[in-house]
Amino acid sequence: xxxxxxxxxxxxxxxxxLVDALAADPERRKxxxxxxxxxxxxxxxxxxxxxxxxxxxxxxAIARGEVADDALIFILEELDTGVDPYLVAAAARALxxxxxxxxxxAPFVMRALGNIRYRDEPIAxxxxxxxxxxPTGTSAVSELLVTLRWLGPHARGIxxxxxxxxxxxxxxxxxxxxxVERAVQAxxxxxxxxxxxTHSCCGTTSNGxxxxxxxxxxxxxxxxxxxxxxxxxxxxELITFKEFFQGQPSIVVxxxxxxxxxxxxxxxxxxxxRVQKLLEAQGMVDRVHTAAITYDPAxxxxxxxxxxxxxxxxxxxxxxxxxxxxxxxxxxxxxxELGVNFIESLVNRHRIEVYILDAEGRxxxxxxxxxxxxxxxxxxxxxxxxxxxxGSRIQA
Amino acid sequence: MAKKxxxxxxxxxxxxSRAAMSVATNVDKTAKQRVAAITSAPLAxxxxxxxxxxxxxxxxxxxxxxxxxxxxLQALQAASFSVVAFESGRxxxxxxxRKVATxxxxxxxxxxxxxxxxxxxxxxQKKLLDGLKDPAKALVPPEKALQLLSYDxxxxxxxxxxxxxxxxxxxxxxxxxxxxxxxxxxxxxxxxKVLRDKKELRANRQxxxxxxxxxxxxKLQQQARKILLDKSDYDDIRATSLxxxxxxxxxxxxxxxxxxxxxxxxxxxxxxxxxxxQTARQFLxxxxx
Numbered sequence: 008x009x010x011x012x013x014x015x016x017x018x019x020x021x022x023x024x025l026v027d028a029l030a031a032d033p034e035r036r037k038x039x040x041x042x043x044x045x046x047x048x049x050x051x052x053x054x055x056x057x058x059x060x061x062x063x064x065x066x067x068a069i070a071r072g073e074v075a076d077d078a079l080i081f082i083l084e085e086l087d088t089g090v091d092p093y094l095v096a097a098a099a100r101a102l103x104x105x106x107x108x109x110x111x112x113a114p115f116v117m118r119a120l121g122n123i124r125y126r127d128e129p130i131a132x133x134x135x136x137x138x139x140x141x142p143t144g145t146s147a148v149s150e151l152l153v154t155l156r157w158l159g160p161h162a163r164g165i166x167x168x169x170x171x172x173x174x175x176x177x178x179x180x181x182x183x184x185x186x187v188e189r190a191v192q193a194x195x196x197x198x199x200x201x202x203x204x205t206h207s208c209c210g211t212t213s214n215g216x217x218x219x220x221x222x223x224x225x226x227x228x229x230x231x232x233x234x235x236x237x238x239x240x241x242x243x244e245l246i247t248f249k250e251f252f253q254g255q256p257s258i259v260v261x262x263x264x265x266x267x268x269x270x271x272x273x274x275x276x277x278x279x280x281r282v283q284k285l286l287e288a289q290g291m292v293d294r295v296h297t298a299a300i301t302y303d304p305a306x307x308x309x310x311x312x313x314x315x316x317x318x319x320x321x322x323x324x325x326x327x328x329x330x331x332x333x334x335x336x337x338x339x340x341x342x343x344e345l346g347v348n349f350i351e352s353l354v355n356r357h358r359i360e361v362y363i364l365d366a367e368g369r370x371x372x373x374x375x376x377x378x379x380x381x382x383x384x385x386x387x388x389x390x391x392x393x394x395x396x397x398g399s400r401i402q403a
Numbered sequence: 404m405a406k407k408x409x410x411x412x413x414x415x416x417x418x419x420s421r422a423a424m425s426v427a428t429n430v431d432k433t434a435k436q437r438v439a440a441i442t443s444a445p446l447a448x449x450x451x452x453x454x455x456x457x458x459x460x461x462x463x464x465x466x467x468x469x470x471x472x473x474x475x476l477q478a479l480q481a482a483s484f485s486v487v488a489f490e491s492g493r494x495x496x497x498x499x500x501r502k503v504a505t506x507x508x509x510x511x512x513x514x515x516x517x518x519x520x521x522x523x524x525x526x527x528q529k530k531l532l533d534g535l536k537d538p539a540k541a542l543v544p545p546e547k548a549l550q551l552l553s554y555d556x557x558x559x560x561x562x563x564x565x566x567x568x569x570x571x572x573x574x575x576x577x578x579x580x581x582x583x584x585x586x587x588x589x590x591x592x593x594x595x596k597v598l599r600d601k602k603e604l605r606a607n608r609q610x611x612x613x614x615x616x617x618x619x620x621x622k623l624q625q626q627a628r629k630i631l632l633d634k635s636d637y638d639d640i641r642a643t644s645l646x647x648x649x650x651x652x653x654x655x656x657x658x659x660x661x662x663x664x665x666x667x668x669x670x671x672x673x674x675x676x677x678x679x680x681q682t683a684r685q686f687l688x689x690x691x692x
Contacts, residue, residue: 054528054559055523056528056559125486125493126522128494129494136529138526139501140502141502142495179490179491180452180491180494180495181491306618350557350559351587351589353556353557353587355557
């Protein structure tokens with residue numbers, strides 16, 4: 008049948024039943040992680056609030072068993088940038104099913120505490136889609152404090168941030184201050200014998216979770232299908248993918264102006280501005296292009312792109328542009344395997360994603376899901392410049 | 404001396420807040436007295452957990468007079484803007500709001516749902532959507548539900564809003580459905596149609612013009628020109644079209660558009676209302692050779 012999808016559209020109760028069935032089957036538990044990908048067909052045409060309920064249920068299902076490495080990045084992502092209390096609470100609970108607590112996890116929990124404490128609300132986990140109407144159950148802050156307690160001495164590094172929350176004027180209600188005290192006591196316990204250090208380099212936590220990927224030159228995806236895609240920039244000028252992205256390395260971020268999570272799109276574009284400053288300081292700003300491409304081209308017209316970039320200090324000129332795709336947005340999306348989904352024309356959920364393109368416009372590296380370091384991104388882009396120069400020397 | 408004065412003032416304020424809260428929560432006082440007490444010390448709820456819990460109890464108690472409950476809600480809502488000071492009570496506050504969202508009193512329900520929707524609360528969204536899909540479950544009228552749902556562009560109301568535009572239960576619902584759809588770029592054709600339909604309510608046509616400007620300015624320019632060339636269309640709609648062209652149109656193209664200029668000249672005289680004549684004359688002074 009033309010236009011038919013291979014995925015059956017599930018109602019929410021059906022989705023919940025599927026998740027429960029997968030969780031209960033040891034042979035199929037690993038499929039739960041796939042349900043956390045933003046671009047999964049189950050999330051198409053769903054409201055953001057619906058996706059919160061669905062993803063939360065998946066995280067809770069994952070929490071019922073041992074958390075595998077490929078699931079951990081999703082949990083850390085929610086703790087790192089999540090602003091919905093239900094998801095943050097579910098992620099905090101899921102983290103406690105990681106087989107080996109390490110010090111690298113503590114900063115994520117503490118960051119989540121900072122993100123969520125003024126947005127907290129009562130949470131109910133017993134049934135799918137349930138909303139708490141009584142304050143007597145759990146909450147995001149409560150779950151995070153229990154997780155800090157679970158981390159125990161591995162969380163020593165965040166003790167200076169945690170201890171002030173014990174104070175009566177620290178802001179937390181009395182019942183949660185008791186949880187803070189318990190966490191502090193657990194953290195002050197005897198040091199663990201098997202600690203392997205804190206956050207290691209290259210975007211890998213000491214639990215082995217990778218948020219940074221790179222592809223050697225001989226394995227990079229060809230840009231043939233996207234070269235002729237037309238983009239429009241913040242001034243209304245049209246340019247093809249090939250014209251802008253081939254000839255020099257590029258740093259590309261994805262965003263949209265109606266993102267209501269300040270730790271995702273707004274921060275990503277503000278960080279792009281910092282990347283540009285780093286490039287400038289290194290004398291590279293004319294040799295590496297930067298671009299912010301919107302997920303929402305129908306709404307993010309040139310004027311909106313321009314104002315959004317301007318408000319965040321983004322440099323905008325011939326080599327540095329805010330862009331939207333005019334046609335074939337789906338083709339670009341598939342090429343980058345973007346972590347995004349939609350309800351009608353609106354984004355309903357997306358991840359943080361930054362790409363390094365080589366001088367041929369091919370994806371050479373990516374930084375995904377959790378916060379990325381501007382210096383590391385610039386370093387990777389400069390490596391592409393050196394790769395290009397080496398290639399030119401060889402050809403000569 | 405100044406320090407003693409400051410301390411004395413703070414103490415007096417605390418005593419006054421405590422006294423106010425004592426009256427506010429006293430069921431033996433009249434509703435009028437209690438409302439006055441609450442409004443005299445609106446931030447008292449963040450000064451102690453006990454006062455916060457007392458005010459939440461008043462809000463959640465259906466036996467309390469509705470005027471007192473509404474005053475309690477107002478005080479709690481005002482206090483919630485002090486995000487840091489309110490932190491310790493926020494969880495209880497949200498739980499109480501959700502409980503009161505299905506209250507027997509319609510005004511209280513509506514206000515509470517409005518507060519929850521400004522926070523993009525999933526519970527409130529679900530209740531409002533359920534009510535739009537099944538009127539037996541509706542907690543507020545459909546136009547109000549649509550208005551509250553539009554606080555979050557990521558909500559799942561677009562399909563039901565389109566159905567309401569096609570088959571509106573009342574004029575207000577259609578108007579709010581159009582407002583909600585203004586967030587959806589795919590809805591531009593709906594707004595073109597509404598803007599050009601002279602049988603459509605003028606308020607809806609104005610909403611359509613604004614929505615089209617946001618979603619597809621080029622289309623608005625095209626439609627604005629057609630409207631201005633149509634002498635039978637309403638003055639206010641033609642004036643809106645004039646403003647759209649003047650502020651956002653292509654100056655060079657407008658200056659060369661003889662048919663348009665002729666039409667605007669006609670609009671600037673005759674039976675056109677004075678305020679719209681002025682708009683037309685401004686346009687002509689800018690673009691006429």
